[in-house]
Amino acid sequence: MSRFRATIGPHTFVFGHLVEVLAKASPARSGDQLAGCAADTDAERAAAQQVLADIPLTAFLNEPVVDPDEDEVTRLILESHDVEAFAPVASFTVGELRDWLLATAVAPDAARRLTAVSPGLTPEMVAAVSKIMRNQDLIAVAAAAQVTSAFRTTIGLPGRMGTRLQPNHPTDDPRGVTAAILDGLLLGAGDAVIGINPASDSPRATADLLCLVDEIRQRYEIPTQSCVLAHVTTTIDLIEAGAPVDLVFQSIAGTQAANAGFGVDLAILREGLDAARSLGRGTVGDQVMYLETGQGSALSADAHLGVGGHPVDQQTLEARAYGVARALDPFLVNTVVGFIGPEYLYDGKQIIRAGLEDHFCGKLLGLQMGVDVCYTNHAEADQDDMDTLLTLLGVAGVGFVITVPGADDVMLGYQSLSFHDALYARNVLGLRPAPEFEQWLETRGLVGSDGHLIHVDPESSPLRMLGASA
Missing domain, CATH: 3.20.20.70 (Aldolase class I)
Structure with missing residues (x-):
């Protein structure tokens, strides 16, 4: 019996492997339909998202989506994984990571905490959690993260x-x-x-x-x-x-x-x-x-x-x-x-x-x-x-x-x-x-002290300074 199954209404959906769960949990897009991996119905997509929410984050370390023996990107991802940074969320499922991210985004030290955990997250983990987030969730967490x-x-x-x-x-x-x-x-x-x-x-x-x-x-x-x-x-x-x-x-x-x-x-x-x-x-x-x-x-x-x-x-x-x-x-x-x-x-x-x-x-x-x-x-x-x-x-x-x-x-x-x-x-x-x-x-007289652009007249000195010899 597959471990990737969920029931939505009268229908039970079964997914054969982690790669299929990720694909069918994605919001609808033409590229996945072209590739033949998209969910066929909204109900199937919801079932895949339900399954995905319950998958442990460690599954993405143990079950690579692309074979590391054939792909140097996978090897890079696995070899560069920071176990110490991962420790605070290592016991989480994908759904629990979503909850943690949303709670962290409104914390006073959100930027520091998100920066600290970042090296412990793999791209597949981050992609997975994004699939069960609304647009406002994506915005809220991204706004809290600070990278310069x-x-x-x-x-x-x-x-x-x-x-x-x-x-x-x-x-x-x-x-x-x-x-x-x-x-x-x-x-x-x-x-x-x-x-x-x-x-x-x-x-x-x-x-x-x-x-x-x-x-x-x-x-x-x-x-x-x-x-x-x-x-x-x-x-x-x-x-x-x-x-x-x-x-x-x-x-x-x-x-x-x-x-x-x-x-x-x-x-x-x-x-x-x-x-x-x-x-x-x-x-x-x-x-x-x-x-x-x-x-x-x-x-x-x-x-x-x-x-x-x-x-x-x-x-x-x-x-x-x-x-x-x-x-x-x-x-x-x-x-x-x-x-x-x-x-x-x-x-x-x-x-x-x-x-x-x-x-x-x-x-x-x-x-x-x-x-x-x-x-x-x-x-x-x-x-x-x-x-x-x-x-x-x-x-x-x-x-x-x-x-x-x-x-x-x-x-x-x-x-x-x-x-x-x-x-x-x-x-x-x-x-x-x-x-x-x-x-x-x-x-150069192009913006004021508030950072807003100052209207530039065609005969003004900034235009002549920048454009005369261009």
């Missing part, structure tokens, strides 16, 4: 929300990139990073963009960091060639096979970490990795199978990507939540839920977590959905969000947030930029 990171600015401090200024251009035209950077700076964006997705994978094009942003940063003494989101191996080569690299970027996923699809493994990622740290370019910290994730990446690479060949749900695999990130002590991590498309997150409701899940899981695992609040044009979503998710993430204490001119990325062809959207969230929720960047904005 630092390079030239400090991201994740309470009462602050950072932004990535993303000046993408379909031809990497330096004039277009510079114009977008100017636009963002004048609207208070860029404290987390000025990060460009290059249109070309050419090392020369990447180097040219790195030099362009670094020249702007140094000319105007902007306390921020730059990143051109080339492949990690390209960036390592550019570091060896003397290019002005601040952060090393790489997309990562939750299985060894999915990471291989990105052309990386743990050894290559650690090589990138060591190469960037050797430059010593940070001023207030030395965290140098910028990592991006997104639900559905493993499934899209056909690298989503767990023990026994059973498909693992996309949210559990996403949390496992945070296990990879945690080992690299990153400066920035963000989920590109709606970027892959409606095959994985069908509509605004699924995107909003996934964004809150990802943010919660990342912070609970000790990452300074950001979100690209975004969707593709063929998804059943619109900018109202993004307004909702941005607001909820601001309440949840998101570390940073990604912003582009007009919310429309003309190079990648998807919808994100605009510089003005970030201003809205900061003003309505009383959030401010990173302190080092805010001081720079204030000395």
Whole structure:
């Protein structure tokens, strides 16, 4: 008789293994339906959640969802598990962990207690508990958790929300990139990073963009960091060639096979970490990795199978990507939540839920977590959905969000947030930029002492100072 069974009304549901319980307990999403692992009915989902709530946390240590003999991510997760940090919750079930998290979130020392237990939680434990939490639960716990990171600015401090200024251009035209950077700076964006997705994978094009942003940063003494989101191996080569690299970027996923699809493994990622740290370019910290994730990446690479060949749900695999990130002590991590498309997150409701899940899981695992609040044009979503998710993430204490001119990325062809959207969230929720960047904005006459943007007249000195020679 299976130990994974529950009765809902007149029906008894039986689940064959832990991987199936995790998958069928997930809130509905198109990616799991595509993979063939989603619950068929709401009743089956409720039964799986009931079963999941009663599973001991130790089961995730004893029954890995992906075979450690075949997967270095699983080995990393198990080998890095902190038994001492786990001790206070080691006797808990998934449901008891949920209760503990919600009680801890309202305690006076919530941040300290959540930080202390974080190394003892595995990605699978965190994914599991998120599946039996409402949106408000995810927000409450994430808001109580405090994780900071630092390079030239400090991201994740309470009462602050950072932004990535993303000046993408379909031809990497330096004039277009510079114009977008100017636009963002004048609207208070860029404290987390000025990060460009290059249109070309050419090392020369990447180097040219790195030099362009670094020249702007140094000319105007902007306390921020730059990143051109080339492949990690390209960036390592550019570091060896003397290019002005601040952060090393790489997309990562939750299985060894999915990471291989990105052309990386743990050894290559650690090589990138060591190469960037050797430059010593940070001023207030030395965290140098910028990592991006997104639900559905493993499934899209056909690298989503767990023990026994059973498909693992996309949210559990996403949390496992945070296990990879945690080992690299990153400066920035963000989920590109709606970027892959409606095959994985069908509509605004699924995107909003996934964004809150990802943010919660990342912070609970000790990452300074950001979100690209975004969707593709063929998804059943619109900018109202993004307004909702941005607001909820601001309440949840998101570390940073990604912003582009007009919310429309003309190079990648998807919808994100605009510089003005970030201003809205900061003003309505009383959030401010990173302190080092805010001081720079204030000395340039762009924000007041309250951190709010000052109206900039086209003929004013800040515009002439920043734009005259750009």
